[in-house]
Structures are given as C-alpha cells and as structure tokens.
Amino acid sequence: MEFRVSAPGKIVLYGEHAVVYGKTAVAASLDLRTTLEFKEIEDQIVGLSMPKVRLQVNIPNYVEKIGYTNLQQKLALEAFFYLLIAISQVEGLSVRPFRIAIDSALAISSGLGSSASFAVCIATCFLHLSNAQKNELSSLDANELEKISRFAFSCEKIMHGTPSGIDNSVCTYGSIIEFRRGETLEPILGAMQMRVLLVDTRVQRSTKAQVDKLEALKRRYPSIFGPVIEAIDNVSKEALEVIKTVRSLPGDGGEGLHSSYQQLMTLMEVNQGLLATCQTSHPSLDRICAEAKNYGLAAKLTGAGGGGYAYILLLPDTPTETITSISKKLIANGYLVTLTNLGGAGVELHTL
Numbered sequence: 001m002e003f004r005v006s007a008p009g010k011i012v013l014y015g016e017h018a019v020v021y022g023k024t025a026v027a028a029s030l031d032l033r034t035t036l037e038f039k040e041i042e043d044q045i046v047g048l049s050m051p052k053v054r055l056q057v058n059i060p061n062y063v064e065k066i067g068y069t070n071l072q073q074k075l076a077l078e079a080f081f082y083l084l085i086a087i088s089q090v091e092g093l094s095v096r097p098f099r100i101a102i103d104s105a106l107a108i109s110s111g112l113g114s115s116a117s118f119a120v121c122i123a124t125c126f127l128h129l130s131n132a133q134k135n136e137l138s139s140l141d142a143n144e145l146e147k148i149s150r151f152a153f154s155c156e157k158i159m160h161g162t163p164s165g166i167d168n169s170v171c172t173y174g175s176i177i178e179f180r181r182g183e184t185l186e187p188i189l190g191a192m193q194m195r196v197l198l199v200d201t202r203v204q205r206s207t208k209a210q211v212d213k214l215e216a217l218k219r220r221y222p223s224i225f226g227p228v229i230e231a232i233d234n235v236s237k238e239a240l241e242v243i244k245t246v247r248s249l250p251g252d253g254g255e256g257l258h259s260s261y262q263q264l265m266t267l268m269e270v271n272q273g274l275l276a277t278c279q280t281s282h283p284s285l286d287r288i289c290a291e292a293k294n295y296g297l298a299a300k301l302t303g304a305g306g307g308g309y310a311y312i313l314l315l316p317d318t319p320t321e322t323i324t325s326i327s328k329k330l331i332a333n334g335y336l337v338t339l340t341n342l343g344g345a346g347v348e349l350h351t352l
C-alpha cells in the first residue's frame with residue numbers, strides 16, 4: 001500500500017491576540033503545504049524521514065530508546081507516536097511495517113502552522129490506513145475531517161501547551177475560517193482565493209512572550225486595552241462580512257470586487273494599528289507596512305507579531321512589475337518574500 005497526504009499551512013488575516021480573549025479571528029490556508037508519503041514495507045521496522053527537523057530513523061519492533069538531539073526532533077517524535085498509538089486504540093488500526101517521509105514548504109516554528117499541518121498529515125495517514133484495513137474508503141467527509149482536526153488539536157497540545165485550535169482547523173478544512181475559541185467553526189464555503197506576498201522579517205519571536213506582554217498591559221490598563229481588543233473583534237467581523245459578500249458578486253466581480261478589496265485593505269491597516277497599540281508590532285513590521293503603502297497596497301503583521309511574518313494583500317489586477325518591484329525592495333532590506341495564494345484546499349489524500 002502506498003499513498004500521499006498533504007495539508008496546508010495557515011496565516012491569521014485578522015484578529016490575532018484578540019482571539020485569546022474569546023474574540024473573533026479570521027484565518028486562511030496557505031498554498032504552501034506539508035506532504036507525507038506512506039509506503040508499506042517488508043523489513044520489520046518503522047522508517048521515519050523528516051528532513052525539516054533533520055530526523056531519519058529506522059525503529060525496530062522492540063524499542064528501548066529513540067535517539068533525538070534537539071527539542072524539535074523530540075516534539076516531532078512525540079506527536080508521531082501519540083497519533084500512532086491514539087489512532088490504533090480509537091480506530092483499531094493494526095500496525096505493520098511502513099516507511100513515512102514528511103517534508104514541508106513551510107518554515108518551521110514561525111507561526112505558519114507547520115506543526116498543525118504536520119499533525120493533520122499524520123492523523124489523516126493513520127485514519128486512512130485504518131479505513132483500508134477495514135475495507136472502507138476514506139472520503140474525508142465532515143465526520144472524518146472533524147476526527148482529523150480533533151486528533152491534530154490533541155497533538156498541538158503536546159507540542160504547544162494551550163493552542164487556540166485555529167491552526168489545526170485551517171490546516172484540516174482549508175479555505176478561510178471564522179474562528180472563536182471553544183466554538184465549532186466552519187470554513188467559509190466558496191470563499192475568495194487571494195494572492196499575498198508573505199514577508200518574513202527574520203526577527204525571531206515567541207508567541208508566548210507576545211501573548212504574555214499584552215495580558216500584562218490589559219491587566220494594568222483594562223479600560224484602555226479592553227476596548228482595543230473589542231475593536232479588533234469588530235474589525236474581524238467587518239472583514240468577514242466583506243469576504244462573504246464577495247461570494248455573491250456576479251462574474252468577474254467588477255466594481256464590487258474592487259470596493260471589497262479596498263475595504264479589506266482598510267481593515268488590515270486598522271487592525272495593524274490596533275496591534276501596534278497593543279505593542280505587538282516591531283520596527284521591521286512597520287517598515288513592511290510603510291513600503292506596501294508606497295505601492296498603494298496594505299500590509300499587516302500575521303500571528304504573534306514582535307517579528308515573524310507580515311502579509312501584503314495583492315489586488316486581482318496588481319501588475320507583475322509591481323509585485324517584482326516591491327519584492328526586490330523588501331529583499332534588499334533583508335526580508336524574505338514569498339508570493340502565495342490563500343484560501344485553497346485543506347487536507348488532501350492521493351492514493352498512488
């Protein structure tokens with residue numbers, strides 16, 4: 001038996017940080033994906049290849065100890081074995097020798113959902129295997145996707161402590177998602193696909209440190225930061241309205257589409273301003289936003305802030321020369337730039 005699974009990464013479009021306080025966030029899948037290749041083999045081993053964490057191991061039937069040299073490798077192995085054991089128990093999967101190779105177009109530990117897309121791929125792989133052992137087809141229907149997202153969420157807890165659940169959801173369902181902590185969420189069916197430039201500041205940041213900083217500010221000045229967080233919630237809700245409206249525009253969207261993009265850009269700038277007020281921006285992120293504005297475009301930090309990534313929303317008619325020019329400028333300033341699409345497919349299974 002041989003098959004391939006892939007799952008997208010994610011970015012938060014609107015509402016990060018406020019989502020920690022139960023407010024609305026909007027996230028989208030990236031067309032940068034993690035890919036898993038599965039093959040049953042004769043040798044009595046489980047073979048694992050994970051080049052992103054520089055891990056290559058052959059695990060014999062009887063295991064005393066698996067060698068790992070850093071935290072990323074430890075977490076990757078823990079996630080893998082957690083899913084193998086959990087799915088064996090819950091779904092009655094019987095484990096036979098296999099080889100799995102997992103690679104990703106996503107930078108790891110950078111807020112792009114690499115760990116969730118990794119967990120979604122592995123959960124889908126074992127679920128498909130257990131279906132096949134029962135002679136059942138994997139349809140990746142609502143029921144299966146819910147299972148996959150739930151397994152991946154448990155896995156995220158092992159890797160991150162208290163994840164909000166946004167990453168495993170987007171990596172499973174794809175598209176654009178309206179998210180509130182603890183609520184069942186739905187991808188926005190038929191949501192628009194958008195082009196963005198993903199800009200890596202190359203400034204290291206810690207999500208926990210950023211979240212803790214805002215928590216301290218909110219505790220010290222509740223009457224200031226309470227309303228700011230409320231305002232971010234309203235930005236997300238307004239953006240969702242726009243995204244939903246675009247679905248009903250006729251044909252190529254015309255004037256309506258143009259106006260929707262203008263609104264999304266305004267809301268990005270407002271959200272960025274509010275996040276800067278929350279002290280979660282960074283001079284490098286501010287420079288990216290200023291550069292985008294020079295080109296008549298909008299940018300916003302995505303994720304925890306304090307470094308990490310920003311995204312620049314491209315318009316349907318942004319010319320290639322503009323994209324090339326702004327990319328060159330940003331690269332000359334030391335940033336990394338990737339042109340990518342948002343809102344594409346969630347987890348996919350390709351049988352070979």
Ligand code: PMV
Nearest residue numbers: 016017019111164207303304
């Ligand atoms: O870790 P990142 O960069 O994907 O950002 C997390 C987004 C926050 O809202 C800041 C935290 C959270 O758990 O939602």
